[in-house]
Amino acid sequence: MIRRIGVLALALAAAALAAFATGASAQTVKVGVVLPYSGIGAEFAQQVDRGMKIFMQLHPGAFGSYKIELVKRDSKNPSGAPAKTAVQELITQDKVDILTGFIFSPDAIASAPLVTEANKPMIIMNAGTAWITDLSPDIARVSFSMWHAGFAMGQTAAKMLHAKTAVVGYTDYPPGKDSLEAFKHGFEANGGKVIDAIPMGSPAKVPDFTPFFQRVKDEKPDVFFVFVPAGDHAVAVAKTYAALGMKQAGIKLIGPGDITQDTELQKMGDDAVGLITVHHYNADLDNPANKRFVAAWKKEYGADSTPDFMAVQGYDGMAAIAHVVTSLKGKIDGTSAMKALEGWKFDSPQGPIMIDPATRDIVMNEYVSELEKKDGRMVQKNIGVIKAVKDMCKELKVGRCK
């Protein structure tokens, strides 16, 4: 009789413990997502948002027994203030554990002091100004700095394309200027010379590129490095390049992958064939993770739709969040999250990525691609890869980068 009671008591205790354990580990982790769902960044927000969703679809177990609740806030215009207000409310009202998103650099820059004071981790899914990660010890970035592609492109232009002279055309705002600096450093460190740098209008509207490109055509450089923001700027660049017959004049058009964003590729048509770009991602990359990613994307959003670098950044961001959540067992704060991410490696659709322990910025491959036409479609042909590229701005401590 006593033994039976004993067994029953033990069983009850075990059941209680089990219930308690499952109750305790069915915890919710709140993630604040700050993206420009309306206004000029809306299409980028859509790509990042979709990338996040695909990750959660393909890796339902990535978060262990933790439930992820995404609290989405519109950062509206890139003035920094709406983003900062949103972050403040996410932290103080919604009590989120992690902050992510941030397409525009001003949004991340304005919000940096908040995450430092609140000791919450900020995982940046786009904002590309190089020194952003220096602004707070609680910021990690899975996307890129303008220097990743810019410097690599400069190296490639000198070493692979054997160019001696270059003209740089860039949209007149910090990412454009960063890109110029990065390219110049990479190019001139390898024997090249930048003979002219042309600011080409503002990011707010697509200018008619013809006068700028005409000027370049007259200067006859070996390569013409162009940085414009992703989106319709890039299409206009390709069209103007073709319309002015610059390829025939012997001027190669090169640039970071922003100018061959996968969502815009098919719109460029034959004008863009031969374009050489360097970027951390394009949808045609040949690795198993990417094949799965693109397939899942097309199944969810339509065969005509395509992921791009923004989408993969959303994907990688969620992977980073999953790592933070599971390794910290739901007890998340800024300092420990950054520790967990130091040296974190992941097999992303863009290849192997790692978070640099020294800078909390991303280390990833940069792929050199040439645009060609195959079976009536524009595809990126891989012609080279530079492995494990760091942010050279912080490596070389240029300007504001520390």
Place this chain on the structure above:
Amino acid sequence: MTSPLPAAEALARRHRLRWWEALPWAAAMAAYFVFPTYLAFGTQVLVTVLFVLSLDLVLGYAGIVTLGHAAFFGAGAYTVGLLAQHAGWNEPLSGLAAAAVVAGLLGLASGFVVLRTQGLTLLMLTLCTMALLEESANMGAAWTGGFDGLPDLQFKPLLGLFRFEQLSYRPQYFYALAVLFACFVLVRTLVHSPFGQSLTGIRENLLRMHAVGAPVHRRLVTAYAISAALAGVAGGLFTQCNAYVNLAVLGLDRAAGALIILILGGYGRLYGAFVGAVAYMVLEHVLARAYPTAWQLGIGLLLMAVALYARNGILGLAASLARRASGSRRA
């Protein structure tokens, strides 16, 4: 027996405080206690109210339709930012004073030139002035930070006692409220003074004002300069409270936004800025949280409805309803 000076009496009567004028301030104080986690948003609202109030001075009272008022907001914002970043001058109150002076001088200079025109021409001139300023700030990105702005600005504690808090925004809220109050007292006194009356005269009937020999251009430029200084204070407040400034302070978005808010609230009524800013920003905030991608539709429909059915904004609607109510009572 009627007063010997009925006009003077009427004028003096306007200065008197009415009981409901305490309401906005009571509400702002109450908000501090009722919505303690919304103080960052609240501070943005207060800064906007001040900016829109300055716009009301030129538009509602002097009748100058401008789409370029953000030039002065931005001038003030950048004055504070540049002083803090490059000259190490980060005491808040003196920073605001500097902002007011810079913006006021800018208003004086540009007003002197452009206020000789009217209508669409004046509108375009104000717009171009603002756009020129924005372009210059972009070109001077080495100093201003351009699109990325000036990060991580630090400010000395207010009055040596209250350090600005990034997360709770508590001191910033009170600071903004106090500055708004002081500026409001100034504006209220101004519009009820003979100077303010002459502005209304200029707005209502320009020819007659010329005919009675009023120095029209001088009055307009003065009003413009004062308004610019106030807008500059609002801009300086923005930079200090947010510890950040970028090109958007000089953008058409901000100028047009202020115009919309003023028209929505009701221009020329002194409190239109309060009503409009609270109504617009709260609605936008609530809608954007519920529908991050579609909230603009709701706001757009609201603006169209107000324009069609509420002449002279919310306050105008309230006034006509009040008139109808008292009229029907009498009948």
Place this chain on the structure above:
Amino acid sequence: MDLANVLGILLGGLASGMVLFIVSVGLSITMGLMGFVNLAHGGFAMLGGYVVALSMRSLGVPFVPALAIAFVAVAALSVVLERLFYARLYRAGELDQVLFTIGLIFVMISAVTLAVGPEAQTLRLPEWLRGQTDLGFMRYRSYSLALIAAGSALVVVLWLGFERTRIGAQIRAAVDNRRMAESIGVNVARLFTLTFALGSGLAAVGGGLGAEILGLDPQYPLRYLVYFLIVVSVGGLGRVTGVFFAALLIGVLDFVLKIRFPQGGTLFIYALTLGLLLWRPQGLFGKRA
């Protein structure tokens, strides 16, 4: 710099000026004739562009017929809007008109974003517009040449319409002095609707025609609003020839300055407008007030 280069620059400037003209002429006429500040004008251009893009893509309609469809569709929509809403605001102050039209822009932007999506749209130009045309002494971008031809044809047609037809005379009369025109029996209300439809239809065509240069996405109306206003104010309200020459001037100068001084950015255009308007507040071709 050789002749071909100079000519190339001139043609490039003319082409972008033409797009500005085609879109803005409607705004000038409505503002001059109706005294109505229609800031939503760019919205009609955007809608026109979307109609062209979508009918080409989904219905397989060729480029030129698509432009015609855009004209009719947007003109029809504008008539509906005018009768329902705009007409109520004719007597209202300009500020209420500003409020209404900005609200309308927001509605248009979000409607397009929700219906089609936030991405930019591209038009595939027909074969005969792509590539370059041989002019004998030089080759130039066919599309730009087509724009110049279209714009020139339009200004001639409009000029003839205003100067040589009865309706044109009525419109000019109503622009100059509405009361007098009404008192001699001109049906000004019907004239308003007609001109509004015409102006919006032209904006729609401009939106589709110019999509290659100006792009096409939901933010279009706000982005280009300032440029349209500049062209209209510099040209002088209600003057077709004024808008034409102002648009060309802005287009060419913008082009030239970008080649010579790209660092100046848009600074020059604003400085130029400032200077021009201070010198001649009524615009280059406007009536002195």
